[in-house]
Amino acid sequence: MRIALFITCVNDTLYPRTGRAVVRLLRRLGHEVVFPEAQTCCGQLHYNTGYRREAQKLAVRFVETFADADAVLAPSGSCAAMVRDNYPRLCAPGSRLDRAAAELAPRVHDLSELLVDVLGVTDVGAYFPHTVTYHPTCHGLRLLKLRDRPYRLLRNVRGIDLRELEGSAECCGFGGTFAMKNADVSAAMAADKARNVAATGAEVLCAVDNSCLMHIGGTLRRQRAGVATVHLAEILASTEQEPARL
Amino acid sequence: MSPDHSSPGAGHAAQDRAAGHATFLGMLPFPEAAERAVGDSQLRHNLRMATRTIRHKREEVVGELDDWSALRAAGKAVKDRTLRHLDTYLERLEAAVTAAGGRVHWAADAAEANEIVTGLVRATGETDVVKVKSMATQEIELNEALAQAGIIAYETDLAELIVQLSDDLPSHILVPAIHRNRAEIREIFRDRMAAWGVAAPEGLGDDPRALAEAARVHLRERFLRSRVAISGANFAVADTGTMVVLESEGNGRMCLTLPQTLISVVGIEKVVPTWSDLEVFLQLLPRSSTGERMNPYTSTWTGVAPGDGPQEFHLVLLDNGRSDVLADEVGRQALRCIRCSACLNICPVYERTGGHAYGSVYPGPIGAILTPQLRGTASAQEASLPYASSLCGACYEVCPVAIDIPEVLVHLREEVAASPGHRAEKAAMGAAGWVLGGERRLGAAQRAASAARSVVPRRMPGPASAWTDTRDIPEIPEESFRAWWRREGAAEPAPGADPAEPGRSGGDEEGGRR
Structure with missing residues (x-):
């Protein structure tokens, strides 16, 4: 299958290794990856902060860039949710953008959706000999409703020791500009999340959203907790021949 | 001078207390107030224990019902339909209440409502009133207005009593003293009860039973003495003119049945058309709020009944900004709220800050969308509330009337961002x-x-x-994804080659351009 990668601005700028892992994984599974270079950002930052006009412009760009794609992969749960859940709120009902966005939305997927629902695979032949716990980010949980998809993928990874995370459904406290505007509450939430992560004994925290991982991981690193944070794609891309480096 | 109290000088002390009641006016913007709260280890512990307990109870009893999502959809639909034709249902309510021997008063704002209630109490000649727990009267700061007129309002809900005795502010819609633990409550009872009436017993411990018994004795004397009661209502049934109050303690029912005069201050959005509409909410509310299948006391009253209960009944219908909320196509869903507090109990922000940080009687996620709509976003305090959320969506998920709180938060952020400043x-x-x-x-x-x-x-x-x-x-990183893609990512790898290998660093980034 030909898959258009929407890398997302955060991954593009700060986590290219997640993008490279996605490319490697999908090619290994026999699919073609294209990267439309006109892409930039879904507009979530502006939308969530109350800057609707700027968000609309970015939505137009996204829809135009990906209009012809058979399937769009956004390796960030909240960006996929932005397109599917919030674009309808952003567009004037019945407008051209509204119709185009609605037409495109069902073809926009998070990584676990793409693999499980579209490509029909739960065992991607990965090898990751580490103790891992999974944080099901808020937008993955409540907007995309990923349910057990990421767990099904992780359970099939060879060598993995998957640990359950206490209070997993609770927000980590990132929330985009929330982390800056309400830094104290955000830090208090991260402290509790970090405590729960540490309690699992895992050496790796995994999620489908690098923004949340940037926040939890930044907290863990500040504490010198010795827990690495990796995107689901990096675990799934890891093989015995080419194991992921932490 | 108020009637004699069981302890000497109690009247004066109570009046002083009532006059000096704490208020939400002039509160700090949320981030500053929250900074203080998250640093309070006792508060954090109290909130963590309490919210988790109620949260789990709710989850259990909601999980028992197979048709919860249908109930939730029905609750939303009933409220939406009622709000669409609010004028019709309010006039129907007025007619039914009047026909049943009650009197209906319309209050456009807090000042008007306070004036009406003060006048009604004055007309009875009484200077003491007992109160049923009510959010609407907190919203309009009725107790403070009454105190200025020399009338003392005695809170009778256990948690409101704790708040009133300690000259504190409520921090939760359902459990106003959720920020207190029983050791703190024991001290409050021991030190403050005497000034308000019957003193706490000697050697009072912090066992919940002993604390409840002390409150019971304290309040019982008050119930038997008072001739005027003030309440709110959870629902007002338009068809029959019936008011409905749901509670756990029975203290509300004492107020609703014993006094001669009953004054109910009710927000205009509390109306439901019929008893069969009410049935939906009697299932939704207890499970969502206290995590009970059914609340212990459900009191209903329709006008006056000769020889039974209060012989004079006044209904004060309160707007106080609600019409403005109704005019906002996105924001109006906040008027569906039935004040269950499920959103507070699930909210990770509320759990860490408590209610006071929100600077309003409506704290938590619902407060973050209701307060700025009712009071406007002109001041820094109200303008900060729409941002008091990580938009995690847990509130929307548990809301029994499906208020999309994150949607309204973003909508209000747009309003704030479009205003001058920032x-x-x-x-x-x-x-x-x-x-x-x-x-x-x-x-x-x-x-x-x-x-x-x-x-x-x-x-x-x-x-x-x-x-x-x-x-x-x-x-x-040394290079962005798009730089890597241009350099080498776009090229299909030869068999065995690894496109994920970062390989040479510092390659010409435009080199891979095709």
């Missing part, structure tokens, strides 16, 4: 919009970031310190 943020958002407005600009910004990667400090000055005070920043 120049630094507007500049930053404008700059981000410009960079993201074109792939070349984004690429250039990424190259600049990568070039500076080795000199980025671990702790940043200025606004960025909000991040780096508690979190490390991620390491900036």
Whole structure:
């Protein structure tokens, strides 16, 4: 299958290794990856902060860039949710953008959706000999409703020791500009999340959203907790021949 | 001078207390208030224990019902239909209440409502009133208005009593003293009860039973003495003119049945058309609020019944900003709220800050969308509330009437962002919009970031310190994804080659351009 990668601005700028892992994984599974270079950002930052006009412009760009794609992969749960859940709120009902966005939305997927629902695979032949716990980010949980998809993928990874995370459904406290505007509450939430992560004994925290991982991981690193944070794609891309480096 | 109290000088002390009642006026913006709250270890512990307990109880009893989502949809639909024809149902309610021997008063705002109630109490000649727990009267600060007129309002809900005795503010819709633990409550009873009536018994311990018994004895004397009661209502049935109050303690029922005069202050959005509409909410509310299948006391009254209960009944219908909320197509869903508190109990922000940080009788997620709508967003305090959320969506998920709180929060953020001020943020958002407005600009910004990667400090000055005070920043990569893609990612790998291998660093980034 030909898959258009929407890398997302955060991954593009700060986590290219997640993008490279996605490319490697999908090619290994026999699919073609294209990267439309006109892409930039879904507009979530502006939308969530109350800057609707700027968000609309970015939505137009996204829809135009990906209009012809058979399937769009956004390796960030909240960006996929932005397109599917919030674009309808952003567009004037019945407008051209509204119709185009609605037409495109069902073809926009998070990584676990793409693999499980579209490509029909739960065992991607990965090898990751580490103790891992999974944080099901808020937008993955409540907007995309990923349910057990990421767990099904992780359970099939060879060598993995998957640990359950206490209070997993609770927000980590990132929330985009929330982390800056309400830094104290955000830090208090991260402290509790970090405590729960540490309690699992895992050496790796995994999620489908690098923004949340940037926040939890930044907290863990500040504490010198010795827990690495990796995107689901990096675990799934890891093989015995080419194991992921932490 | 108020009637004699069981302890000497109690009348004066109570009046002083009532006059000096704490108020939500002039509160700090949310981030500053929250900074204080998250540093309070006792508060954090009390809230963690309490919210988790109620949250789990709710989850259990909601999980028992197979048709919960249908009930939730029905609750939403009934409220939406009622709000669409609010004028019709309010006039129907007025007619039914009047026909049943009650009197209906219309109050456009808090001042008008307070004036009406004060006048009604004055007309009875009484200077003491007992109160049923009510959010509407808290909202209009009725107790303070009554105190100015020399009338003392005695709260009779256990948690409201704790708040009143300690000259505190409520911090939760359902459990106003949720921020207190039983050791603190024991001290409050021991030190303050005597000034308000019957004193706490000697040697009072912190066993919940003993605390409840002390409150019972204290309140019982008050119930038997009072001739005027003030309440709110959870629902008002338009068809029959019936008021409905749900409660756990029975103290509300004492107030609703014993006095001669009953005055109910009810928000106009509390009306439901019929008893069969009410049935939906009698299932939704207890499970969502206290986590019970059914609440212990459900009191209903329709006008007056000769020889039974209060012989004079007044209904004060309160607008106080609700019509403005109704006019907002996105924001109006907040008027569906049935004040269950499920959103407070599930909210990770509320759990860490408690209710006082929200600077309103309506704290938590619902407060963050209701307060700015009722009071406007002109002041820094109200303007900060729509941002008091990480938009995690847990509140929407548990809301029994499906209020999409994150949607309204974003809508209100748009209102705040469009208002004057916030120049630094507007500049930053404008700059981000410009960079993201074109792939070349984004690429250039990424190259600049990568070039500076080795000199980025671990702790940043200025606004960025909000991040780096508690979190490390991620390491900036040598090249962005798009730079890597242009250089070598786009090329299909030869069999066995690994496209994920970063390989040579510092390659010509435009080299792979095709």
